[in-house]
Amino acid sequence: MEAIPWRAYIRSMDGSSFIVAKMKTVFHPAFRRHRIKTVFLGLATLGAGFYMLCKRLGAQSQLSYESPKELQVRFQPKQEYLKVNRVFLHQMGYLLKIIIPGPISLEAICVALLTFFLLVRTRLSIRIVEIMGLNASALVRTEFRSFVRGVLSLGLIAVPASIVNSLLKFLTNFLALRFRKRLTTYAHEKYLNSLTFRRTILDRSIDGIDQRISQDIDQLSKVISEFYPSTFKPLVDVALFTHKLTTSVGYEGAAMICIYYMFSGFILRRWLPDFAFMTSKQQELEGNFRYYHTRLLMHAEEIAFYRGWNRERKLINDTFDRYYRHCMGFLVSQAVIDVFDSWLVKYGATLVGYLVVAIPVFGGVIASRGGDQVSLLTESYVQNTQILINLSQSIGQVVLLYKRLTRMAGYTSRVFELFSSVDAVDFLQEDEQRVxxxxxxEFDSVDISTPNRELMLVESLSFQVRSGEHTIIMGPNGCGKSSIFRVLAGLWPALSGTIYCPSADEIFFIPQRPYFPVASLREQVIYPDRTSDASRKGVSDEQLLSILADTDLAYLVKREGGWDAQKNWTETFSGGEKQKINLCRAFYHRPKFVCLDECTSAVSVDIEGKLYKRLIEIGCTIVTISHRKHLQQYHKRLIQMTDSNGYSAKLVGSQ
Incomplete structure (x- = not known):
């Protein structure tokens, strides 16, 4: 039997046999061939669109997920990171392995559940469309019982639909939180470890590390978690609603919708600005603005003494103006694109939708068939309208997929730059580790320069400090005294020679600028230990009070409200108290060697002598950097630095 178009069935049937004929066509071989033809056309259309997208992204090349440091070497130009291309796919592949570490991880299970509920919601949406069509038909036929039955069915199906919608929202937000936890933990492990944290002091190629960890990772996690449901569900909806639409209006209507949206996607892609670069630049400028405010708070007192508030206000306003101008340009670009989005994806689709809905109406169905025909047309119109609304929304989201990808690329680039930077620190300087x-x-023929190697500070430095051989290093400003400690601690690389240094628990560094963590008064004294560490070592609060008494700070416990008091200690302590607290840490840890970098400049001479004597009493070997000549009496050897990259050594003191 030859295939007969669906409209021919409608024209050839009277009102009484229309429904029976329609049911027969479902099982007719010609109709089955028609369905196969429709499915094939739909798959071909989606396949062509997907191929064009993959071709655009450069996915036809084989992907091998490399580490950030390898990608940084291979794809050096920064602008390549801000496009949706092969580099972006490599970056996303690397990050996906972090946020979803395995097929049985919690994140993978949540993605599977999210997929299941997305399919359920699509099936519920189709069922709701069918019920709405039946209700409209019953209303036109004035069948009260059928109408009430339909309304109750709609109310019942709304219960699981509401639950599924809530679960989808919960799973999406939960995945965003899990992704952020994975990325943040990974960033902390890479950044806050012994070697990497020290080496990042040298690396100035990446800005706003705090911004990238605290905000960019959060934004990227939300974008990724929202990207999957906003992409997978529309694709499923397109397939299912297209099939549903073809059973009502034929494959011509579905083909019209798909062709229109492919054309819309092509137009939008040609006019779409570089949102990836705009997003990345916005985060960078916002980070700079936050940095200047943080810097202002840190140095408020110094700025006030210099009366520099006008200068700082100008600097901060200029920084915000740059951020404001960029955001205004971003908003204008988004507004222009939204105009085309609305017209092409929403209103233009409505026009095409009316043409599709009109196919069965003006195809011969409305030729005065009586009351039954009117109800059937009403049911068909309501169902097709709802199907078109859902189908248009789904295809519209698929068309805007590239727009979401460009936004994701901006955040991906900044987070990936963070990971590649901390990896490259170890990767590029691993061979320079000479400690x-x-x-x-001991320093054996060590050349010391600034990290960028532009200025040589000390040439062929050689000296030893054995246990009990207290040594003081003196010299003019800028001659490289503090750089000796930086090289010894592994913060700066040495150009040549060999450095021998005790283990971490046998040497303790006290820098020029005191640091106080967000913690209790007790943990200011025992830093970097925690209270649990002190308890494990058997150190009591009475012993800590004795340490404070050695530096004339015993009054702090009462003044600050006890050992567990927590305050902004940088603002609470005076300059002398800060330096004394730093020395209390040396009394607590009792290292074999203690390196003091001008850390008693705010302490009176008599208290300073008392502190040095106490360090010697507890068995510490002192290595001091200072300009104060009277401190030579507490040392056995003097290393005198010169302006000409040289030095000399001699015995001094009486100890």
């Missing part, structure tokens, strides 16, 4: 373990401090 070796020993039971003494």
């Amino acid at each position: 070796k373990k020993g039971d003494l401090i």
Whole structure:
């Protein structure tokens, strides 16, 4: 039997046999061939669109997920990171392995559940469309019982639909939180470890690390978690609603919708600005603005003494103006694109939708068939309208997929730059690590320069500090005194020679600028230990009070409200108290060697002498950097630095 178009069935049937004929066509071989033809056309259309997208992204090349440091070497130009291309796919592949570490991880299970509920919601949407069509038909036929039955059915199906919608929202937000936890933990492990944290002091190629960890990772996690449901469900909806639509109006209507949206997607892609670069630049400018305010708070007192508030206000306003101008340009670009989005994806689709709905209406169905025909047309119109609304929304989201990808690329680039930077620190400077373990401090023919190697500070430095050989390093400003400690601690690389340094628990550094963590008064004294560490070592509060008494700070416990008091200690302590607290840490840890970098400049001379004597009493070997000549009496050797990259050594003191 030859295939007969669906409209021919409608024209050839009277009102009484229309429904029976329609049911027969479902099982007719010609109709089955028609369905196969329709499904094939739909798959071909989606396949062509997907191929064009993959071709645009450069996905036809084989992907091998490399580490950030390898990608940084291979794809050096920064602008390549801000496009949706092969580099973006490599970056996303690397990040996806972090946020979804395995097929049985919690994140993978949540993605599977999200997929299941997305399919359920699509099926519920189709069922709701069918019920709405039946209700409209019953209303036109004035069948009260059928109408009430339909309304009750709609109310019943709304219960699981509401639950599914709530679960989808919960799973999406939960995944965003889990993704952020994975990425943040990974960033902390990479950034806050011994070697990497020290080396990032040298690396100035990446800005706003705090901004990238605290905000960019959060934004990227939300974008990724929202991207999957906003992409997978529309694709499923397109397939199911297209099939549903073809059973009502034929494949011509579905083909018209798909062709229109492919054309819309092509137009939008040609006119779409570089949102990836705009997003990345916005985050960068916002980070700069936050940095200047943080810097202002840190140095408020110094700025007030210099009366520099006008200068700082101008600087901060200029920074915000740059951020404001960029955001205004971003908003204008989004507004222009939204105009085309609304017209092409919403209103233009409505026009095409009316043409599709009109196919069965003006195709011969409305030829005065009586009351039954009117109800059937009403049911068909309501169902097709709802199907078109859902189908248009789904295809519209698929068309705007590239827009979401460009936004994701901006955040991906900034987070990936963070990971590649902390990896490259170790990767590029691993061969410069010349510090070796020993039971003494020794520099053997060591050349020291600034990290960028532009200025040589000390040439062929050689000296030893054995246990009990207290040593003081003196010299003019800028001659490289503090750089000796930086190289010894592994913060700066040495150009040549060998350095021997005791293990971490045998040497303790006290820098020029005191640091106070957000913690209790007790943990200011025992830093970097925690209260649990002190308890494990058997150190009581009475012993800590004795340490404070050695530095004339015993009054702090009562003044600040006890050992568990927590305050902004940087603002609470005076300059002398800050330096004394730093020395209390040396009294607590009792290292074999203690390196003091001008850390008693705010302490009176008599208290300073008392502190040095106490360090010697507890068995510490002192290595001091200072300009104060009277401190030579507490040392046995003097290393005198010069302006000409040289030095000299001699015995001094009486200890």
